[in-house]
Amino acid sequence: MSRIGKLPISIPNGVTVSLKDNVVTVKGPKGELTQEVDPRISVKIENGVVALERASDDRIERSLHGLYRSLINNMVSGAHEGFKKTLELVGVGYRASNQGQLLELSLGFTHNIFLQLPPEVKVETKSERNKNPLIILESADKQLLGQVCTKIRSFRMPEPYKGKGIKFEGEVIRRKSGKSAGK
Numbered sequence: 453m454s455r456i457g458k459l460p461i462s463i464p465n466g467v468t469v470s471l472k473d474n475v476v477t478v479k480g481p482k483g484e485l486t487q488e489v490d491p492r493i494s495v496k497i498e499n500g501v502v503a504l505e506r507a508s509d510d511r512i513e514r515s516l517h518g519l520y521r522s523l524i525n526n527m528v529s530g531a532h533e534g535f536k537k538t539l540e541l542v543g544v545g546y547r548a549s550n551q552g553q554l555l556e557l558s559l560g561f562t563h564n565i566f567l568q569l570p571p572e573v574k575v576e577t578k579s580e581r582n583k584n585p586l587i588i589l590e591s592a593d594k595q596l597l598g599q600v601c602t603k604i605r606s607f608r609m610p611e612p613y614k615g616k617g618i619k620f621e622g623e624v625i626r627r628k629s630g631k632s633a634g635k
Contacts, residue, residue: 455518456517456518456521456522457504457506457514457517457518457520457521458517459521460501460502460503461501461502461503461521461524461525461528462500462501463497463500463501463502463528464528464532466480466481466532467479467480467481467528467531467532468480469497469502469524469528470497471495471497474488474489474490474491474495475487475488475489476488476489476495476502476524476527478524478527478528478530478531479531480528480530480531480532480592481531481532482530482531482532482533482534482592483530483531483534483572483591483592483593484531485527485530485531485592485593487520487523487524487527489520489524490516490520492506492507492512492513492516493505493506493513493516493517493520494506494507495520495524502524502528504517504520504521504524505517526594526595530591530592530593530594531592534590534591534592535590535591535592535593535594535597536588536589536590537588537589537597537598537601537620538586538587538588538589538620538621539586539587539588539589539601539604539605539618539619539620539621540584540585540586540618540619540620540621540623541557541559541584541585541586541587541618542584542610542615542616542617542618542619543559543560543608543616543617545558545560546558546559546560546584546585546608546616546618547579547585548577548579548585548586548587549577549579550575550576550577553568553569553570553571553573553575554566554567554568554569555567555568555569555575555577555587555604557604557607559607559608559618560608565607567603567604569589569600570596570600572591572592572593572596573589573590573591573596573597573600574589574590574591575587575588575589576588576590586621587604587618589601601620604618605617605618605619605620610623610625612625612626612627612628613627613628613630615627
């Protein structure tokens, strides 16, 4: 039995989970999410608990069992509480601002970078004196939030020599010493 797949998912108050034609729909205060489930995995919703079962012990079915349990659990917690990620801009002159869903980044290039964010992701930027600018992203969809964060981070990855770039808040960048002095 899959250790992750066999764990039941409890449904919190204010969240509804429905199943129709192998499509799980989760509705909550933070939004509505849907996920299609492989027909080899059966989903049962009863008494405020979602349970997933598989027909056999094939290797693929075991991996799908844990996968869909994790995806549905992320949907339930996202619809109930939502997910939040904070990106930090480390570097002289790096700035971020937003007008609605349009994010403007100034990252030391000759031009500013404009990124239109999906409507499911809420964005907020903070710039305080003597602190690095922050980009705060919130969404009910964990997968979409991770993709957006990775896209923003790809514009200026943190580099190991000076530590400049876009990094997650609290992330530690392994630093390199650079050139050593001549003998």
